Amino acid sequence: xxxxxxxxxxxxxxxxxxxxxxxxxxxxxxxxxxxxxxxxxxxxxxxxxxxxxxxxxxxxxxxxxxxxxxxxxxxxxxxxxxxxxxxxxxxxxxxxxxxxxxxxxxxxxxxxxxxxxxxxxxxxxxxxxxxxxxxxxxxxxxxxxxxxxxxxxxxxxxxxxxxxxxxxxxxxxxxxxxxxxxxxxxxxxxxxxxxxxxxxxxxxxxxxxxxxxxxxxxxxxxxxxxxxxxxxxxxxxxxxxxxxxxxxxxxxxxxxxxxxxxxxxxxxxxxxxxxxxxxxxxxxxxxxxxxxxxxxxxxxxxxxxxxxxxxxxxxxxxxxxxxxxxxxxxxxxxxxxxxxxxxxxxxxxxxxxxxxxxxxxxxxxxxxxxxxxxxxxxxxxxxxxxxxxxxxxxxxxxxxxxxxxxxxxxxxxxxxxxxxxxxxxxxxxxxxxxxxxxxxxxxxxxxxxxxxxxxxxxxxxxxxxxxxxxxxxxxxxxxxxxxxxxxxxxxxxxxxxxxxxxxxxxxxxxxxxxxxxxxxxxxxxxxxxxxxxxxxxxxxxxxxxxxxxxxxxxxxxxxxxxxxxxxxxxxxxxxxxxxxxxxxxxxxxxxxxxxxxxxxxxxxxxxxxxxxxxxxxxxxxxxxxxxxxxxxxxxxxxxxxxxxxxxxxxxxxxxxxxxxxxxxxxxxxxxxxxxxxxxxxxxxxxxxxxxxxxxxxxxxxxxxxxxxxxxxxxxxxxxxxxxxxxxxxxxxxxxxxxxxxxxxxxxxxxxxxxxxxxxxxxxxxxxxxxxxxxxxxxxxxxxxxxxxxxxxxx
Numbered sequence: 001x002x003x004x005x006x007x008x009x010x011x012x013x014x015x016x017x018x019x020x021x022x023x024x025x026x027x028x029x030x031x032x033x034x035x036x037x038x039x040x041x042x043x044x045x046x047x048x049x050x051x052x053x054x055x056x057x058x059x060x061x062x063x064x065x066x067x068x069x070x071x072x073x074x075x076x077x078x079x080x081x082x083x084x085x086x087x088x089x090x091x092x093x094x095x096x097x098x099x100x101x102x103x104x105x106x107x108x109x110x111x112x113x114x115x116x117x118x119x120x121x122x123x124x125x126x127x128x129x130x131x132x133x134x135x136x137x138x139x140x141x142x143x144x145x146x147x148x149x150x151x152x153x154x155x156x157x158x159x160x161x162x163x164x165x166x167x168x169x170x171x172x173x174x175x176x177x178x179x180x181x182x183x184x185x186x187x188x189x190x191x192x193x194x195x196x197x198x199x200x201x202x203x204x205x206x207x208x209x210x211x212x213x214x215x216x217x218x219x220x221x222x223x224x225x226x227x228x229x230x231x232x233x234x235x236x237x238x239x240x241x242x243x244x245x246x247x248x249x250x251x252x253x254x255x256x257x258x259x260x261x262x263x264x265x266x267x268x269x270x271x272x273x274x275x276x277x278x279x280x281x282x283x284x285x286x287x288x289x290x291x292x293x294x295x296x297x298x299x300x301x302x303x304x305x306x307x308x309x310x311x312x313x314x315x316x317x318x319x320x321x322x323x324x325x326x327x328x329x330x331x332x333x334x335x336x337x338x339x340x341x342x343x344x345x346x347x348x349x350x351x352x353x354x355x356x357x358x359x360x361x362x363x364x365x366x367x368x369x370x371x372x373x374x375x376x377x378x379x380x381x382x383x384x385x386x387x388x389x390x391x392x393x394x395x396x397x398x399x400x401x402x403x404x405x406x407x408x409x410x411x412x413x414x415x416x417x418x419x420x421x422x423x424x425x426x427x428x429x430x431x432x433x434x435x436x437x438x439x440x441x442x443x444x445x446x447x448x449x450x451x452x453x454x455x456x457x458x459x460x461x462x463x464x465x466x467x468x469x470x471x472x473x474x475x476x477x478x479x480x481x482x483x484x485x486x487x488x489x490x491x492x493x494x495x496x497x498x499x500x501x502x503x504x505x506x507x508x509x510x511x512x513x514x515x516x517x518x519x520x521x522x523x524x525x526x527x528x529x530x531x532x533x534x535x536x537x538x539x540x541x542x543x544x545x546x547x548x549x550x551x552x553x554x555x556x557x558x559x560x561x562x563x564x565x566x567x568x569x570x571x572x573x574x575x576x577x578x579x580x581x582x583x584x585x586x587x588x589x590x591x592x593x594x595x596x597x598x599x600x601x602x603x604x605x606x607x608x609x610x611x612x613x614x615x616x617x618x619x620x621x622x623x624x625x626x627x628x629x630x631x632x633x634x635x636x637x638x639x640x641x642x643x644x645x646x647x648x649x650x651x652x653x654x655x656x657x658x659x660x661x662x663x664x665x666x667x668x669x670x671x672x673x674x675x676x677x678x679x680x681x682x683x684x685x686x687x688x689x690x691x692x693x694x695x696x697x698x699x700x701x702x703x704x705x706x707x708x709x710x711x712x713x714x715x716x717x718x719x720x721x722x723x724x725x726x727x728x729x730x731x732x733x734x735x736x737x738x739x740x741x742x743x744x745x746x747x748x749x750x751x752x753x754x755x756x757x758x759x760x761x762x763x764x765x766x767x768x769x770x771x772x773x774x775x776x777x778x779x780x781x782x783x784x785x786x787x788x789x790x791x792x793x794x
Contacts, residue, residue: 128145167203174194190216208227299313368380378408379406426536465491477533497516497518537558582619628647648776676770718773733763
């Protein structure tokens with residue numbers, strides 16, 4: 001019958017054996033408060049449950065935790081030693097040691113175990129034949145151990161393991177894998193790391209293998225004298241796995257990144273790349289995060305590009321934060337920087353879409369300061385563009401603003417009225433040989449006052465606006481030779497609507513339905529603005545949002561002369577309890593009472609008395625699918641001028657299909673399809689949905705892709721097509737990416753990656769490409785929760 005002994009305070013000296021009743025009573029008394037079990041004593045006191053079990057014991061608490069022994073036969077000398085024969089068990093806090101025979105020397109805090117030795121140290125499991133361990137320091141050695149780590153499920157074996165402390169150990173002639181252990185003695189994991197020395201540091205959460213060889217399907221694929229790998233998602237300095245890609249323009253590419261974990265709030269990554277057809281590109285990125293500011297800097301430099309016979313470079317800086325002035329009336333200023341620059345016009349097409357700042361032909365460099373207090377806010381910025389020209393499709397560069405100053409004062413519900421005053425000063429600068437019009441300093445002010453009446457079931461909001469603008473040109477205007485100009489334009493608008501509600505039942509669902517008719521009237525008198533240049537103004541997109549606005553233009557160089565009435569109606573269905581909107585359908589149309597004579601250069605006067613008819617719908621009837629669509633219909637020609645229809649079906653994790661159709665008469669017509677779907681579904685093997693970040697089970701294929709086809713040009717514009725394979729402990733991905741870089745050129749790339757779960761990734765990562773191109777794409781492996789040591793408590 002097993003006995004139990006509690007150290008370090010035995011009742012007396014001499015040889016002894018405790019009775020089972022005493023052992024059980026001592027164990028229960030020590031165990032009950034820790035796990036929070038309800039228990040009631042004779043005097044009526046109730047033990048209440050604790051909030052949760054402790055995953056880690058504090059060092060001070062660990063020193064005070066008693067040691068419990070049990071076994072078939074327990075003997076010993078008080079304060080000296082204890083010997084347990086048969087089913088020996090020692091427990092102390094989060095440490096459990098089991099063996100056929102165990103000796104414990106109390107003065108040295110040394111435990112020796114022989115035969116079927118099993119250690120559970122805070123959820124980490126070690127098994128072997130011979131152990132010597134200083135319990136409190138967790139210092140000692142283990143002969144011929146096998147192991148399994150709790151955090152990432154990794155396991156392996158070694159000839160010998162030396163425990164340095166409870167966080168660090170060194171294993172000799174060791175193996176390491178995260179593949180699930182199964183099968184007989186001849187079973188081999190899909191991938192395994194063999195190393196002459198394997199150092200494990202659970203404090204830094206990193207492993208270091210010396211003389212390591214990584215084998216995949218029993219074939220060596222990577223050998224390094226020394227390699228480090230993560231034991232968790234914690235950041236650490238060191239070389240990242242090299243990436244290899246094949247590009248139709250650059251040829252084969254090899255990148256060997258190095259990550260530098262400077263501090264918890266700062267890091268840097270260096271990514272030198274060798275391109276077979278171009279040369280060596282030296283890239284780097286630095287990120288920082290402080291309580292009052294954050295940002296990142298990226299630099300690329302290619303000393304010699306063999307294809308262009310010149311050096312190439314680019315840089316990008318993003319910074320946002322606040323500056324404390326130290327002056328109480330002022331307080332903090334907001335600072336924002338967005339700087340981007342490249343060496344030449346061909347950079348954007350030669351190097352594809354590597355970064356968000358290099359994906360456009362207009363690169364922005366902007367610096368701004370902002371300040372606000374109460375109802376007043378102001379800002380000043382400098383904005384400069386770099387225009388990357390394409391000889392086959394040249395563009396007129398936009399104007400730089402060097403500088404632009406803005407201010408706003410707004411008050412709401414002052415005696416029922418809302419009013420605001422906005423001011424803007426901009427100094428527009430550009431190359432006059434390209435813009436063909438003078439540069440200018442423009443001052444603009446907009447004052448407005450409104451009186452909203454909002455009641456249950458209706459609203460009415462009259463508004464009066466006054467726009468005034470002054471221009472100072474650096475050269476006479478071509479139209480009238482003027483070097484300055486002024487413009488003042490008043491506007492009156494009246495927005496009104498009704499809101500009807502009723503309870504409804506559709507397809508067995510109790511819902512709330514609304515009917516919301518709306519009328520919006522605007523009247524702006526005509527002011528001749530045809531001589532004024534265009535600096536920042538464009539025609540507003542015609543949609544269900546802009547149809548209810550006072551001005552037909554964005555920017556401040558044109559104020560449309562409008563005398564029109566917009567009529568529309570919306571109907572919504574939503575759940576009364578949650579407010580979730582299931583359906584929104586709307587239509588709108590403008591009625592024009594006189595011609596619009598203020599237009600952009602080269603555009604005709606607007607004479608249509610009735611605008612195109614707009615209709616839109618958004619349906620979210622079931623969380624698994626959504627639908628959105630808008631149509632602009634011309635009643636004179638009985639044809640659609642523009643249409644946009646999109647839908648998405650996502651019946652579960654890792655299953656999504658999206659499609660969109662976009663049409664603009666005479667300009668473009670595109671079909672866009674994206675998907676992520678398990679191929680196993682085709683033969684009925686749907687797997688078990690393990691939730692986000694866990695996949696659908698092992699041995700599953702997934703198809704991923706996006707196709708953007710231009711029906712107008714009859715060709716694929718952009719395409720991404722690939723496959724993913726989930727083997728449980730490793731993932732395989734292969735993706736073909738073809739992107740149009742200019743009007744007559746494309747760039748194709750093959751991305752292949754092997755991911756050894758919980759260890760490393762090899763190859764060129766397609767994850768960013770898939771995430772950016774496929775709506776609601778999900779990674780097959782993401783760490784969602786940290787495993788609990790009580791999950792394998794023994």
